[in-house]
Amino acid sequence: MEVELVNIWKKYNKVDALRGVNLVIPRGQITAVLGPSGCGKTTLLKIIAGLVQPDEGRVLFDGVDYTNVPTEKRGVGMVFQDLALFPHMTVYDNVAFGLRVKKVREEEVRSRVKTVLELIGLDPSLYANRRIDELSGGEQQRVALARSLVVEPKVLLLDEPMAHLDYKIKQRLLGEIRRLQKILGITMIYVTHDQTEAMSMADEVVVMSRGVVLQHGPQREVYEKPLSLDVASFFGDVNVLEATFAGIKGEGVVAIRPEDIEVNPSEELDVVYEGTVEDLVFQGPLIRLDVRVNGNSLKVLVGRKEFGRMGIGVGSRIRVGWRLEDLKGAKGVG
Amino acid sequence: MKRALQIYSFLAMIVIYVPVALMVLNSFNENPYMDRFSGPSLRWFETLLGDEEAKVGYVNSFTVAVVSSILSVLLAFAAASSLSGRRVSLIDALAYPPIVIPEIAEAVALFMFFQVLGAELGWLTVVIGHTAFNVAFAYLTLRTTGTRFEALENAARTLGASRLQVFKDIVLPLALPSIVVAMAITFLLSFTNFMKTLFTTGPGFYTLPLLIWNRARRPGVEEFSYPNALNALFTPLVLITLSIAVTYTLYVLTRQKRE
Numbered sequence: 001m002e003v004e005l006v007n008i009w010k011k012y013n014k015v016d017a018l019r020g021v022n023l024v025i026p027r028g029q030i031t032a033v034l035g036p037s038g039c040g041k042t043t044l045l046k047i048i049a050g051l052v053q054p055d056e057g058r059v060l061f062d063g064v065d066y067t068n069v070p071t072e073k074r075g076v077g078m079v080f081q082d083l084a085l086f087p088h089m090t091v092y093d094n095v096a097f098g099l100r101v102k103k104v105r106e107e108e109v110r111s112r113v114k115t116v117l118e119l120i121g122l123d124p125s126l127y128a129n130r131r132i133d134e135l136s137g138g139e140q141q142r143v144a145l146a147r148s149l150v151v152e153p154k155v156l157l158l159d160e161p162m163a164h165l166d167y168k169i170k171q172r173l174l175g176e177i178r179r180l181q182k183i184l185g186i187t188m189i190y191v192t193h194d195q196t197e198a199m200s201m202a203d204e205v206v207v208m209s210r211g212v213v214l215q216h217g218p219q220r221e222v223y224e225k226p227l228s229l230d231v232a233s234f235f236g237d238v239n240v241l242e243a244t245f246a247g248i249k250g251e252g253v254v255a256i257r258p259e260d261i262e263v264n265p266s267e268e269l270d271v272v273y274e275g276t277v278e279d280l281v282f283q284g285p286l287i288r289l290d291v292r293v294n295g296n297s298l299k300v301l302v303g304r305k306e307f308g309r310m311g312i313g314v315g316s317r318i319r320v321g322w323r324l325e326d327l328k329g330a331k332g333v334g
Numbered sequence: 335m336k337r338a339l340q341i342y343s344f345l346a347m348i349v350i351y352v353p354v355a356l357m358v359l360n361s362f363n364e365n366p367y368m369d370r371f372s373g374p375s376l377r378w379f380e381t382l383l384g385d386e387e388a389k390v391g392y393v394n395s396f397t398v399a400v401v402s403s404i405l406s407v408l409l410a411f412a413a414a415s416s417l418s419g420r421r422v423s424l425i426d427a428l429a430y431p432p433i434v435i436p437e438i439a440e441a442v443a444l445f446m447f448f449q450v451l452g453a454e455l456g457w458l459t460v461v462i463g464h465t466a467f468n469v470a471f472a473y474l475t476l477r478t479t480g481t482r483f484e485a486l487e488n489a490a491r492t493l494g495a496s497r498l499q500v501f502k503d504i505v506l507p508l509a510l511p512s513i514v515v516a517m518a519i520t521f522l523l524s525f526t527n528f529m530k531t532l533f534t535t536g537p538g539f540y541t542l543p544l545l546i547w548n549r550a551r552r553p554g555v556e557e558f559s560y561p562n563a564l565n566a567l568f569t570p571l572v573l574i575t576l577s578i579a580v581t582y583t584l585y586v587l588t589r590q591k592r593e
Contacts, residue, residue: 049488049492051488051491051492070491071488071491071492072491072492072493072494072495072496073494074492075494076492077492077493078488078489078492080485080488080489082485084485084486084488084489085489086486086489086490086504087508088507088508097490097493097495097503098493098494098495101490101493101494101495101496101499101503102494147489147493148492148493151493151494
């Protein structure tokens with residue numbers, strides 16, 4: 001289902017949480033809504049779910065106005081940040097809840113709960129009668145997903161559901177959510193402040209800040225062509241550089257991603273500087289060099305093997321350079 | 335230090351329970367006075383069985399306590415639900431005074447209130463008087479344990495549950511423990527209340543504590559006003575309150591164990 005938000009405004013205690021948000025979220029894809037805490041992304045989800053009423057603006061599902069439709073009639077599933085599993089029910093009863101309130105026959109409930117638990121990777125014969133507090137964080141996460149999926153929502157909203165999980169479990173679940181989404185073809189909106197989550201699962205990315213949408217587009221486009229420095233730094237890492245612009249009067253800032261900087265380039269590049277390696281940080285497959293150039297510190301990412309061939313260490317003098325086309329945010333310079 | 339505290343707790347228990355145990359024991363004493371134990375007997379319970387006044391006292395105390403605890407928990411639940419989320423509200427501030435104000439002041443205030451209204455004093459005024467103060471205890475009990483489960487209610491609604499279904503399937507089962515506690519507290523407060531009942535009742539309506547007091551003032555005048563007859567009257571009361579307290583404690587313990 002396509003979700004469209006038209007000019008949404010929302011104030012809490014005279015503070016603007018959302019300031020004129022316009023957004024079309026495409027059907028059948030995973031859209032990550034990314035932004036720092038307090039940027040209004042959770043409010044946006046609650047407005048889509050009908051748990052919060054906007055002060056102004058409309059919510060359209062496939063072009064139909066749902067602004068005043070109550071939550072329970074919207075057909076919008078939601079996985080909450082703290083999961084909100086019903087503590088007084090078993091795994092089975094939690095998952096069956098959405099079917100039972102719709103008065104689905106008990107035999108059908110049984111088969112659908114069984115199917116969805118299998119789909120989500122929880123063996124029904126082992127888990128159905130467990131209490132919620134007997135489950136690990138990752139298992140609870142799966143139950144929350146199963147519970148929202150069993151009612152076959154037209155759109156599934158996920159509000160930072162991985163916030164409390166270990167890195168490994170998080171990565172596995174993100175992969176599984178993506179796999180499920182491809183199987184079911186359901187529209188998903190995934191809110192997070194963690195750019196690695198957005199990168200590892202989303203098709204589209206919406207970057208928000210202070211109640212407005214800064215940029216919306218396919219994941220790769222937002223990463224490679226950020227419209228502003230804010231977007232570049234929320235989605236990915238950047239070095240911010242002061243620059244003087246030839247042709248236009250004045251100075252400003254531009255940004256370059258650490259992986260776009262080449263070390264000791266063999267070919268001619270647009271910009272080349274000399275610098276000193278100040279520190280090396282091993283990040284697994286990549287190694288980050290902190291290079292001091294003209295009083296600025298530049299972050300540079302190189303592959304582990306490439307680094308081995310360079311034969312450099314802390315204190316080495318190196319050349320760094322990049323292409324002008326890789327600079328970000330030139331448009332956003334003010 | 336730990337040893338000293340243990341001895342202290344033990345002594346405190348003796349001070350609390352020995353008088354009660356003596357009363358229960360003496361209700362089985364054949365002798366009408368408590369000065370000596372002349373042999374086991376059910377004499378005072380036989381008196382009690384034929385004692386219509388005592389039965390009326392028990393029934394009145396019980397009905398007042400039941401009605402008042404139901405009313406006060408209903409009112410307190412509504413207040414606690416509607417005020418959830420806000421921090422300390424005016425209602426919170428208003429809920430504490432009934433607990434700390436001397437009971438005699440409350441009782442006199444109620445009495446004057448009903449006088450001003452020109453109300454006929456009787457079981458209704460007693461129930462209203464008890465409820466007016468029980469609400470505060472029930473409210474504070476429900477407020478601390480909670481009657482709103484916002485995240486869970488939201489989750490249920492996204493799953494298609496109507497407000498009524500959310501209340502029935504989520505709020506009520508989760509609030510039930512605190513409702514039970516609030517009912518038990520207000521029932522006991524009401525069942526054993528003396529001062530407020532005395533000031534708010536009218537001719538012909540009496541509860542068990544009032545009856546006990548009335549008879550204790552003139553010991554030995556009649557068969558049922560001997561001290562040990564009073565003890566027999568008192569024994570079922572002890573058993574009722576004790577069994578509620580024990581049930582509640584066991585209930586809390588098993589819940590803690592499960593968690």
